[in-house]
Amino acid sequence: MVGEGPSGSYNVVGSEHADRGVGRHRSDRGWAMAATLHDVARLAGVSIKTVSNVINDYPHIRPTTKERVEAAIAELGYTPNLTARSLRSGRTGSIALAVPDLALAYFAELAASVIAAAEASGLVVTIEQTGSGGRQRELDLLTSPRRKMSDGLIFSPLEMSQDDVAHLNVDYPLVLLGERIFEGPTDHLTMRNVEAARAATEYLIRSGRRRIAIVGAHEGELIGSAALRLQGYREALEAHGIPFDGRLIGPSIEWHRANGARSMREIIERGADFDAVFALNDTLAFGAMRALQEAGLRVPDDVAVMGFDDIDEAQYSIPSLTTVDPGRAWIARTAVSTVIERIEGLDAPPRLLLADFEIVQRESAPAVAR
Amino acid sequence: MVGEGPSGSYNVVGSEHADRGVGRHRSDRGWAMAATLHDVARLAGVSIKTVSNVINDYPHIRPTTKERVEAAIAELGYTPNLTARSLRSGRTGSIALAVPDLALAYFAELAASVIAAAEASGLVVTIEQTGSGGRQRELDLLTSPRRKMSDGLIFSPLEMSQDDVAHLNVDYPLVLLGERIFEGPTDHLTMRNVEAARAATEYLIRSGRRRIAIVGAHEGELIGSAALRLQGYREALEAHGIPFDGRLIGPSIEWHRANGARSMREIIERGADFDAVFALNDTLAFGAMRALQEAGLRVPDDVAVMGFDDIDEAQYSIPSLTTVDPGRAWIARTAVSTVIERIEGLDAPPRLLLADFEIVQRESAPAVAR
DNA sequence: ATGAAAGCGCTAACAG
DNA sequence: CTGTTAGCGCTTTCAT
Numbered sequence: 001m002v003g004e005g006p007s008g009s010y011n012v013v014g015s016e017h018a019d020r021g022v023g024r025h026r027s028d029r030g031w032a033m034a035a036t037l038h039d040v041a042r043l044a045g046v047s048i049k050t051v052s053n054v055i056n057d058y059p060h061i062r063p064t065t066k067e068r069v070e071a072a073i074a075e076l077g078y079t080p081n082l083t084a085r086s087l088r089s090g091r092t093g094s095i096a097l098a099v100p101d102l103a104l105a106y107f108a109e110l111a112a113s114v115i116a117a118a119e120a121s122g123l124v125v126t127i128e129q130t131g132s133g134g135r136q137r138e139l140d141l142l143t144s145p146r147r148k149m150s151d152g153l154i155f156s157p158l159e160m161s162q163d164d165v166a167h168l169n170v171d172y173p174l175v176l177l178g179e180r181i182f183e184g185p186t187d188h189l190t191m192r193n194v195e196a197a198r199a200a201t202e203y204l205i206r207s208g209r210r211r212i213a214i215v216g217a218h219e220g221e222l223i224g225s226a227a228l229r230l231q232g233y234r235e236a237l238e239a240h241g242i243p244f245d246g247r248l249i250g251p252s253i254e255w256h257r258a259n260g261a262r263s264m265r266e267i268i269e270r271g272a273d274f275d276a277v278f279a280l281n282d283t284l285a286f287g288a289m290r291a292l293q294e295a296g297l298r299v300p301d302d303v304a305v306m307g308f309d310d311i312d313e314a315q316y317s318i319p320s321l322t323t324v325d326p327g328r329a330w331i332a333r334t335a336v337s338t339v340i341e342r343i344e345g346l347d348a349p350p351r352l353l354l355a356d357f358e359i360v361q362r363e364s365a366p367a368v369a370r
Numbered sequence: 371m372v373g374e375g376p377s378g379s380y381n382v383v384g385s386e387h388a389d390r391g392v393g394r395h396r397s398d399r400g401w402a403m404a405a406t407l408h409d410v411a412r413l414a415g416v417s418i419k420t421v422s423n424v425i426n427d428y429p430h431i432r433p434t435t436k437e438r439v440e441a442a443i444a445e446l447g448y449t450p451n452l453t454a455r456s457l458r459s460g461r462t463g464s465i466a467l468a469v470p471d472l473a474l475a476y477f478a479e480l481a482a483s484v485i486a487a488a489e490a491s492g493l494v495v496t497i498e499q500t501g502s503g504g505r506q507r508e509l510d511l512l513t514s515p516r517r518k519m520s521d522g523l524i525f526s527p528l529e530m531s532q533d534d535v536a537h538l539n540v541d542y543p544l545v546l547l548g549e550r551i552f553e554g555p556t557d558h559l560t561m562r563n564v565e566a567a568r569a570a571t572e573y574l575i576r577s578g579r580r581r582i583a584i585v586g587a588h589e590g591e592l593i594g595s596a597a598l599r600l601q602g603y604r605e606a607l608e609a610h611g612i613p614f615d616g617r618l619i620g621p622s623i624e625w626h627r628a629n630g631a632r633s634m635r636e637i638i639e640r641g642a643d644f645d646a647v648f649a650l651n652d653t654l655a656f657g658a659m660r661a662l663q664e665a666g667l668r669v670p671d672d673v674a675v676m677g678f679d680d681i682d683e684a685q686y687s688i689p690s691l692t693t694v695d696p697g698r699a700w701i702a703r704t705a706v707s708t709v710i711e712r713i714e715g716l717d718a719p720p721r722l723l724l725a726d727f728e729i730v731q732r733e734s735a736p737a738v739a740r
Numbered sequence: 741a742t743g744a745a746a747g748c749g750c751t752a753a754c755a756g
Numbered sequence: 757c758t759g760t761t762a763g764c765g766c767t768t769t770c771a772t
Contacts, residue, residue, distance in 0.1 A: 037750065038749080046758075050758055053758080061758085062757065062758090079518065080515055081750070087748090092453060093516075093519070094519065102481050102485065103478060112472035126495060145452055148404070171404065290690075315627075316660055317688075416743090418743085418744090419744080430741055431741070450765085451764085451766070453765080457749070457750090
């Protein structure tokens with residue numbers, strides 16, 4: 001482990017490059033310390049400022065000097081210390097994304113898009129999962145010292161409520177996603193939940209279904225995706241003169257596949273009569289389809305199924321899933337550009353930005369009546 | 371938009387808290403600058419070191435002093451500047467995870483587990499997607515200045531090959547995942563691809579299938595998951611005296627659902643005779659099941675289907691998917707603890723760590739013969 | 741038990 | 757065109 005290198009100096013941990021003496025120094029622990037601006041300047045025989053100029057493409061540098069510096073950089077394998085640059089500049093070059101759980105397809109796909117969009121702007125993304133930590137976990141996240149390690153936060157809460165609006169008064173750029181809180185002090189991106197759910201329900205009605213079950217309802221809740229989508233559902237029923245029937249409502253706090261299956265089974269076992277299911281998200285819909293199959297009900301012949309989210313999987317399930325595309329890709333792109341605007345100092349009142357939605361017609365719910 | 375809050379004060383992005391004079395200073399841009407150790411020290415009437423001592427739970431502090439400092443901290447809403455701490459300590463408190471694409475369920479679930487494990491150790495995770503950037507993109511990632519922004523990297527390459535082993539000689543803690551490169555200079559976590567694929571194939575054979583198609587093969591490739599799993603498949607055939615038949619092999623470089631469906635259709639259209647499919651990952655398997663259904667073939671009655679990965683979805687697909695659990699959860703936990711060991715200076719030869727696998731029996735391939 | 745001061749690597753203001 | 761220097765906010769000897 002400790003041995004003689006080519007030039008007689010120490011070599012520790014795994015094989016390392018030769019230590020050129022004039023070049024890099026080393027730490028007391030294993031890793032060779034990275035070269036600094038200083039090292040480069042010394043090797044190139046110029047001042048540290050000149051090196052900095054070369055690195056930052058400062059225009060007026062004598063070509064020969066520039067070459068010498070670049071040679072030194074290459075020789076030492078110098079890369080700038082971004083931590084130091086951050087401390088100096090006040091920018092970290094990273095943004096944080098806080099979501100409930102990356103194992104949920106919706107958030108994984110959102111994260112993938114956010115990371116891609118951020119990278120196009122030269123930013124990296126650190127991801128935090130609030131998981132099952134509940135409201136307190138979400139509040140803590142907003143004030144964690146970690147916030148200082150990124151320039152801004154894109155936050156999709158699942159537990160906070162309108163009462164927590166004051167907690168959004170933070171001193172860093174914050175973009176809020178979702179439908180837990182409105183009229184807050186920050187930019188807010190959300191989808192048209194009520195309108196989209198209403199359109200989805202009307203789509204089912206127009207295709208000839210009248211007894212439409214719901215999977216994934218949050219009973220007694222007034223805010224959040226579940227409540228808003230349920231409201232859209234009720235509006236559609238009302239507009240078409242179809243009475244609301246509580247026996248068709250399958251509650252489920254969590255929105256995993258298992259919950260969709262369980263919620264669907266409850267409705268079936270209850271003996272309710274229905275010819276369609278509106279699952280409040282795609283994952284629930286897959287679970288519901290599973291339960292329908294187990295009960296010997298065919299999709300879409302006996303029961304049409306409508307989802308919400310248009311996750312990747314919806315096009316490949318069997319049958320493929322008719323669902324609502326709530327504009328996730330647009331939300332990801334816009335969240336990044338919005339938080340960047342704030343990072344760059346945009347001083348404007350908080351904005352509410354609404355994504356467009358679209359019904360994506362597939363096999364689980366054909367547009368035409370049976 | 372800009373309006374009166376409940377207490378009659380403005381709610382504007384960029385609005386600032388009262389400036390207490392003795393307290394925090396402010397920047398020239400909108401945001402109020404955070405309080406520093408210095409501010410706290412001044413307000414508490416102590417030195418900066420004392421404040422630092424309080425924050426870091428240094429044992430010997432007079433209780434009254436401690437109280438005064440804590441009061442000042444609370445008053446100013448002070449939180450330590452982690453960037454400065456990083457520069458000083460050489461640790462960022464974050465690790466990076468590089469995967470091909472978070473929208474792929476396997477990597478999303480891996481990332482979720484890695485983030486959870488890292489958090490348990492007080493670390494945050496920044497995620498980079500190498501996407502379709504190819505080999506060069508992966509090489510660049512290893513030397514990017516961004517590496518300095520995290521203490522270590524967990525890297526799952528998809529394009530690099532054994533020839534690139536020298537590129538893994540980096541001067542920061544690196545843990546390699548996957549099966550593209552072996553015998554490298556870093557710790558390496560991987561799954562037992564050959565053994566697991568062999569076991570999966572034998573499972574199908576024991577259940578009475580003899581004509582087993584493959585979906586997702588990488589033709590002519592010698593390394594990587596595809597090649598290793600195909601090798602396991604061939605070993606199993608050989609062990610049971612079943613001849614290898616190239617007409618049963620469906621190639622597909624990418625492993626999305628669409629590729630699985632396309633690859634499966636090709637095998638079907640080729641007129642090949644088969645009674646089982648071993649898809650080289652679960653996502654391919656779902657696509658393949660879709661194509662089978664379109665072709666009027668029933669799973670598992672006509673064709674048994676075996677996947678690989680045991681992603682969450684495998685338990686809820688219709689039919690649910692018999693697959694190989696390659697130990698992803700263990701890999702995530704172990705990757706984090708391994709990179710932490712290296713960050714903390716562990717000086718040991720590179721280790722190769724192998725996860726255990728398990729065949730998870732579900733509906734798409736029952737254990738008993740028809 | 742607390743204070744003074746150096747310095748992590750970088751950028752930028754100011755000189756020359 | 758290039759060099760000098762003062763911090764960014766923190767931790768950490770070394771004094772006291």
